[in-house]
Amino acid sequence: MNQENSVINLEVTLGPLKLPNPVMVASGTFGYGLEYSSLLDISKLGGIVVKGLSLKPRPGNPPPRIVETCAGLINSIGLENVGVEDFINKKLPLLLKRDVPVIVNILGNTVEEYAEVGNILSDAEGISALEINISCPNVKSGGIIFGTDPKQAYNVVSAVRKNTSLPLITKLTPNVTDIGMMAKVVVEAGTDIISAINTVSAMAVDINTRKPKLANVFGGLSGPAIKPIALKKVWDVVNTVDVPVIGIGGISSYEDALEFLLIGAQAIQVGTANFINPGTSIEIIEGIRSFLERNNIDDINKFIGSLELDTAK
């Protein structure tokens, strides 16, 4: 970092969560944090959101689990993960040596499971925040997705809230009619921060074999294809609630990242782009810094939420 660069402030404060810069890597696209560490300096990241963890290890869905579509990727990994205990014992100690904020994504099939995972992680040292993935089915309620039902979403978030004093992020699904309403509900339930969006419900079929391209029939779409959808959903959330918002969805360049910041997201997460170029997030941080420098802006916070709307009708 040269002298000139160092005067630009990239630090952002999301309620109780302070980050060295607004660029994080999204859950499920960066493993448990160290898989890519041979290719890039992960300590430069604003934060690492590790793969979603459940109480017990989950094997995940049968293959095929992924299919590429136009500028996008549909996945149905099925939340495969090593489980919270294994993460704390084997993965977390190595990750904490890297001096980067570690945010742990959590999931469950019941309200109680979410609460217990939250509780266990609160006792672990060094975690910066929890991110609740509410895009899971509730097995006790006929498989309704927690994040698509206001009451269930409220129950999950408030249950985790009771069990942790860590900063709490709730990651919203876009697969609802009114994401603003869902945002209100999770804020009432006690979330400190909202991240949005998770993947967009999608499917792909093969006309020759007449079969679905995913064993699970449908999955979640990510990648550049969903960026305009994500931007609108984040806009809806930003304009409905007062808590800080983390923008996610198809971000692959510093320009993409700045678009989310411009409309009021205070940080962003890079997802699918990590698969193509593991260094994307680092390049985005450098790109944002150069952009601010070119435009004589000394603090990223002066750019955040600075979208100009033509109010004259």
Add this chain to the structure above:
Amino acid sequence: MPVFQVKAIIIENSQMARDIWRMKIYSPEITKAAYPGQFLMLRVRDELLPLLRRPFSFSTINVSEGIFSILYKVVGHGTRLMTKMLAGESVGVLAPLGRGFSKPPDGTKRVWLLAGGIGIAPFFALLEMLKRDSSKLEISLFYGAATGEELVDCRFFENNNCKVNLCTDDGTCGLHGLITDSVERACSLTILPDFFYSCGPTPMQSKVIEWAKCNGIRGQVSMETYMACGMGVCLGCSISKKFFTGNKNEETNYLRVCREGPVFSIGEEN
């Protein structure tokens, strides 16, 4: 094990058979680090279509020249674009990745290579490795494709004292039938191998594994799957452990083709 993410220059890109092409790429660091059976993720171009990198196995590895090659089949948008690329242009390469082939156990005399379609790709580099390590090995190649026009030139194998047995699904070249039919037929006529290597589509691998278990032959299979990252992160390439053990009663556990594979051992614990 180092992994390199580079822009590398294409040295040659030419058609080898119907819809089968070979691309030679210059990258001394990757060539030096690569091992037969390992793979690379190729970024065809820096555009949104295709979005993801494409996985290819190393087909030849020439350390002294710093050049490796891939053999690829034209199946979709990405590989169609690849055929248009010219020598001198550059491609993004992330490599070397995964676990490659290992040497056959001591005392091995006869080795069979089983290749289905584009599964022939890694056997060029593997044969060189086997010959280098043990010139006395008796090696046979069983190579099949849908039709004769899709078979690549096998003189390299013949010139290295490897007996070549061809077959095609439509009977236009070699034995009329599948690679597994060709193998079954050979089993009834000659002595069984001590070890095998197999690469091809998943249904073929499934039959090969069954054949190997029935005959008590150890070997290694190199799997083909869709991948997004190639580095063990996306969990998109997973395959059930049962596929290799054949034990339908065991608990479902998945292995990542990109990390635990793409080469998996058969007839011993992975």
